[in-house]
Amino acid sequence: MTVLLYLVPLALFLGLVGLFGFLWSLRNGQYEDLDGAALRVLDDTDVEGGRP
Template sequence: MNVLVILVPLALGIGLIGLGAFFWAMRANQFEDPEGSARRILSDDDLPARAADEDARK
């Protein structure tokens, strides 16, 4: 039972830190454009065939 005296406040403290980080992220507009980066990573930026052949020879 003595362990609960340490673990309960520790769990509450970690939860408050997480909640504080969430509110900071909301205030700093970290979630302003959630789709932008996800779609940019899927864009097809292949090298032209000639440049790809030159890279393969190196």
């Protein structure tokens, strides 16, 4: 039972760290252009020796 005294606060702390990380990423615009990354994968114009 004494292990719970360490694990419960640790779990709460890690959950808060994850929440703050998620909120930080929202605030800095990490999820603004979701379709752009999918289209950039298919674009090969910047690769030398690629198809014209």
